[in-house]
Amino acid sequence: MEESLDARAQAFLREHGTMTVATIGPEGPWSAAVFYVNDGLDLIWLSKPGARHSVNLAADPRASITIQEDFRRPGPVKGIQMEGSVEGPTIPAAAARIMGLYLEKFPPADMGSVPLLSAIKAFASSRVYRFTPRRAYLIDSSFGIGHRDELPVLATCD
Numbered sequence: 001m002e003e004s005l006d007a008r009a010q011a012f013l014r015e016h017g018t019m020t021v022a023t024i025g026p027e028g029p030w031s032a033a034v035f036y037v038n039d040g041l042d043l044i045w046l047s048k049p050g051a052r053h054s055v056n057l058a059a060d061p062r063a064s065i066t067i068q069e070d071f072r073r074p075g076p077v078k079g080i081q082m083e084g085s086v087e088g089p090t091i092p093a094a095a096a097r098i099m100g101l102y103l104e105k106f107p108p109a110d111m112g113s114v115p116l117l118s119a120i121k122a123f124a125s126s127r128v129y130r131f132t133p134r135r136a137y138l139i140d141s142s143f144g145i146g147h148r149d150e151l152p153v154l155a156t157c158d
Contacts, residue, residue, distance in 0.1 A: 009138045009151050012067070012080060013038040017105065019067045021045075021086075021131070025056030036067075037101040041082070041133050041153060044098055046126035049089045057129065061085040065131060068139070076142040082133040084153075089127030098128055 003011075022031040032053040034045040043065060047054045057063065063086050068079030136151040 005138060005149050005151060008140075009041070009080065009136075010038075012078070012138065013041075013043075014105075016067050019043060019045075019065045021053055022064045022066075023053045023056035023060070024062070025052070025059055027052070030056055035102075035106060037098070037105050039101070039130075041136055041151065043082075043131040044101070045129050045131075046102070047089075047129055049127050054089065054127075054129070057086045057088065061087070063131060077139055078142070079139045080136065081139060081148070082131070082136040084131055084133040084135070086129050086131050088129035 017035055018033050019036045020031050020033050022029065024030070030052050032047075032051065034047060034053075036043045036045045038044070049055075049058075062083075064081070064083045066079060066081050068077065071077075133151075133153045136153055137148040138151055139148045141147050
């Protein structure tokens with residue numbers, strides 16, 4: 001039985017941990033890699049409010065993101081592309097739930113050489129950002145070069 005498009009997208013989001021968020025600001029376009037958790041197709045991450053991408057988002061909440069497989073040789077491209085808008089920085093009422101999602105996806109035991117105290121300090125100085133897609137695509141060129149399927153999004157953003 002073939003897996004649904006939504007199930008494939010959700011599995012892809014669960015299996016990956018970093019995304020690239022692209023923004024635009026006074027100094028021009030910028031992109032940054034961040035660790036994320038997902039809530040459906042919404043993507044949530046922690047960043048310092050003074051980071052260039054955060055400053056850009058404060059002025060213009062529009063953003064695009066990509067998440068992709070990292071292949072060492074040419075082959076099928078697999079990933080997700082989205083455009084939408086970002087809310088943040090906030091410490092929402094759901095902060096405990098968001099931190100639970102983070103700890104589930106990125107357990108402290110898996111942090112390797114990063115000292116736990118350093119990670120806690122970094123989290124404490126960061127704020128929550130939430131990307132809500134307006135358009136989203138699941139890319140999978142194993143179905144043909146350039147193949148992408150548009151994912152249904154529930155919310156619209158401006």
